[in-house]
Amino acid sequence: MEITLKPLARQVVVITGASSGIGLVTARMAARAGARLVLAARNEEAIQQLAQEIRSQGGQALAVRTDVGSEEDMRQLAEAAIAEFGTFDTWVNNAGVSIFGRCEEVSIADMRRMFDTLYWGAVYGSRMAVAHFRHRGAAGALINVGSFFGDRATPVQSTYCTAKHALHGWTDALRMELEMEKAPVSVTLIHPGRIDTPYNEHAQSYYQHQVAHRGMVYPPEAVAEAILFAAAHPKRDMYVGLQAKVLKMVGDAAPRFLDKLMEVVTIPGQVDPDRPSRNSRTSALYKAGYGLHERGSHQGWFRSGSFYVKIQQHPLLAAAAVAGLGLAIGALRKGGPSRALVGAPASLTPLSTSPSAAPPAAGRGEVVIMAELEAE
Numbered sequence: 001m002e003i004t005l006k007p008l009a010r011q012v013v014v015i016t017g018a019s020s021g022i023g024l025v026t027a028r029m030a031a032r033a034g035a036r037l038v039l040a041a042r043n044e045e046a047i048q049q050l051a052q053e054i055r056s057q058g059g060q061a062l063a064v065r066t067d068v069g070s071e072e073d074m075r076q077l078a079e080a081a082i083a084e085f086g087t088f089d090t091w092v093n094n095a096g097v098s099i100f101g102r103c104e105e106v107s108i109a110d111m112r113r114m115f116d117t118l119y120w121g122a123v124y125g126s127r128m129a130v131a132h133f134r135h136r137g138a139a140g141a142l143i144n145v146g147s148f149f150g151d152r153a154t155p156v157q158s159t160y161c162t163a164k165h166a167l168h169g170w171t172d173a174l175r176m177e178l179e180m181e182k183a184p185v186s187v188t189l190i191h192p193g194r195i196d197t198p199y200n201e202h203a204q205s206y207y208q209h210q211v212a213h214r215g216m217v218y219p220p221e222a223v224a225e226a227i228l229f230a231a232a233h234p235k236r237d238m239y240v241g242l243q244a245k246v247l248k249m250v251g252d253a254a255p256r257f258l259d260k261l262m263e264v265v266t267i268p269g270q271v272d273p274d275r276p277s278r279n280s281r282t283s284a285l286y287k288a289g290y291g292l293h294e295r296g297s298h299q300g301w302f303r304s305g306s307f308y309v310k311i312q313q314h315p316l317l318a319a320a321a322v323a324g325l326g327l328a329i330g331a332l333r334k335g336g337p338s339r340a341l342v343g344a345p346a347s348l349t350p351l352s353t354s355p356s357a358a359p360p361a362a363g364r365g366e367v368v369i370m371a372e373l374e375a376e
């Protein structure tokens, strides 16, 4: 069934996790495009302030304090959107939080709490959105924000990548069921790469040094662009950054190679040995995070946008890019993880929370590998 979505300017858009990072930028961009917004997060002061900012610029916005891990809160969010605007046209399950720590040291309580947010929050939200679109009989868009770590597991963020894998599975299964019954719902999965937001600061961390993206980082505007394109154009998937697509393709084509590569690059690419961790103060796993910051405190190569997001909006360009990527991966697979690619020795650092066992700074090896993986 062909699904036609309204232009963004005529839509009511619900966004969870609107107080920070990707959700904050998406809300501001959507408001500038003329959409009416329903903003959800636990930090009520931040979303009220954002709603006020949007209204002061001539837009319309409603702030609803919501813990996405509560099914009742999510029901009230949907009801509040309908009470205020009569309907909603796009629902974005964006709220999220991560945990940095080894599989064996992260507490079960932390793991469960994160699943409440990342997985159950998106399940509740998906069901609220689908029920509304079905009830009103007019098409709507459900957009779930996954991660490249939902396509490929990573060390150090085991709970996060596991919950994102579950979210990806849920999203794909739901899409097929809805298609089988010709329900008027477009279901999109967003696969962001590494994005410059306070994601790392808001994470629960078992490290004594600050977790941060070190290497290539994409701006939150690139994710917002993908989300808002999918709000008006049915798309199965949107990858943000060629980085995200390459990780998936290399992981599928050469999983063992990627295991080895990630074992080498993950710690230097994710933990800053020069900064003590502030995560015990800034973690947003159990309480609202600090709000109204679009960006985080990362180091590395800051991209101004994602060319790959743009070509996915034009399918012919995308086909050409995928063919090129296939050739590149074929060449990589033939070569394997050579010394030449790895460059200077980047030791396999033991995962330890001890300050004396601090991970090394990103060496040239990491930079070369990340450039190979991420360059667009």
Ligand SMILES: NC(=O)c1ccc[n+]([C@@H]2O[C@H](COP(=O)([O-])OP(=O)(O)OC[C@H]3O[C@@H](n4cnc5c(N)ncnc54)[C@H](OP(=O)(O)O)[C@@H]3O)[C@@H](O)[C@H]2O)c1
Pocket (backbone or CB within 6 Å): 016, 017, 018, 019, 020, 021, 022, 023, 040, 041, 042, 043, 044, 066, 067, 068, 069, 094, 095, 096, 097, 117, 145, 146, 147, 148, 191, 192, 193, 194, 195, 196, 197, 198, 199, 200, 202, 284, 287, 288, 289, 290, 291
């Ligand atoms: N940044 C990256 O590198 C990256 C990469 C791939 C995917 N993603 C995904 O992108 C999404 C947005 O993350 P971000 O990078 O923008 O991080 P962020 O700046 O930390 O924003 C996370 C948002 O989620 C909200 N949130 C967290 N727990 C919540 C809960 N229980 N109930 C309601 N809201 C909750 C936070 O608001 P409150 O604290 O106010 O509740 C905040 O608005 C997440 O799903 C994340 O997994 C991020």
